[in-house]
Amino acid sequence: MAIFILILCCLSAVLGAIYIYLSWNFNFWKKRGVAGPEPKLILGTIPCIIKKNRNLAFELQDLYEKYKKTGERFIGVFMTRNPQILVIDPLLAREVMVTNFKCFRGNEQTLWVNRKLEEVSTMNPFMNSGSIWKELRSDVIGGLSPQRIKQAYPIALEICKKLTNYVKAHSQKSDGKIEVKSLCYKYTIEIISDFVWGVNADALNIDEPPNQMLKMARKLVDDSFMKIGLHYLWGLAPPIFRTLFAGRFYPIETDNFYTKVQKDAVEMRLRNKTDRSDFLNYLIQLQEKKFISHMNMVGHSATVLLDGFETAATVMAHTLYFLANNQTSQNKLREEIMANLDKNGCISYDVLVELPYLEQCINETLRLITLISVATRICSEETTLENRKGHKVKIEPGMVVHIPTYSFHNDPEVYPKPGDYTPERFDNGRAKELNQKGHFFPFGDGPRICAGMKLGQLEAKAGIVEILKNFYVKKADNYERFIDPASFLLGLCGDIFLEFESIQK
């Protein structure tokens, strides 16, 4: 009996200690006079992080709408047990990302990777802070400069021809219906493999199964994005546990694969002395100039692959989907494209980047389905944020700040009927004006703005132009599509079949 009572006492003590540990911080925001929802044990104030029943974008949108009405500029939330900030006022978002960036240099993704175990993922600027971030970003961005992207346009045009041949051949086999997400993945992996390594991914070859490039890119993206959920679960554990037990972010298999691809690509480029202004050429020059290691090169290449393969494909697939559902917008865009073709039936790079309605269609896609629906920053230097009625709150280094980009992009006071696809919202260069007010920033903002924006836009724009100048794109069914509740990159669930009817019979 005595032993039983002893066990019961120990058990109660352990459970009591766990309870105190999990709820210890729950009066953090009350003590500082910051409003916010009541946290629940384990779930905090954003339950979808644990329950996975809803996308984070929607959970933050509910909070945004509720607290916007009460005039808060920011509120206090709890990710599991951790107190963090959710920005409500778009101008405060700009302050954090742009004007007061020196105090918010880190981003939450820095916490995703295991620096002891991994070399390749730790080279991605997205997953770094401070001086290391600055150096990595400047190394990667040198290879993505506007001139280099312009010089890489012929690569995209070659792959566009393959895209048309693939759609023609494939649509004959399948009554014109093609699953558009996988089509766009095939297209972007061809561009990225060619631009980054000079390798033909052969993914748009109708007769052959795709080679390893597409399979490995999917593995890298799927395995890494799956780990993001685990990161939030680890938030429940004491930091020492996280450090000791956290696993890898990129799988070892893809690290090994890309290490070999990089080695072969460099050897072949040096052997053949090919003069090509692509990312590989840039990395070879960088190695000569800065003596960067082979693993540095692998890391930079994997950054462009991870950040530039799925993102651009998703934007392109969503835009084609919206245009299939909005024939008036599709016809208007096709007219713009046809009016700008040169005598070879192509659009020059300088014209492509300036096509106003194409830009508006992509902006509207990114507004409706903002790929990275939440931007985060970590406070790197003590500062204050002013809340409503001038209430100043001290923010200490380490505090995570969430910026609900998707909520800003879908606010009916700024975008009437926000669920409708209306590219005309961005008429007369309005995107810039909206950006200045903190209402529109699909590529992020400030010194941490997307490093591959020009490349991503080129991939999506060139692909959409190629499809619309050759095909009428139509809905293949009447299913209502929903945003995937569990995805990190916001995207529509399941397969999206569209019909492609050739314009030249």
Ligand code: HEM
């Ligand atoms: C059209 C597709 C794309 C979209 C919508 C997109 C969007 C974004 C967003 C929202 C961020 C976070 C910015 C912030 O926190 O302020 C980001 C970061 C980043 N993106 Fe993209 N991106 C796209 C394509 C690409 C491509 C093609 C690359 C190729 C290299 C790339 C590389 C990066 C990198 C390296 C970062 C981290 C920047 C930093 O932390 O300094 N992205 N992107």
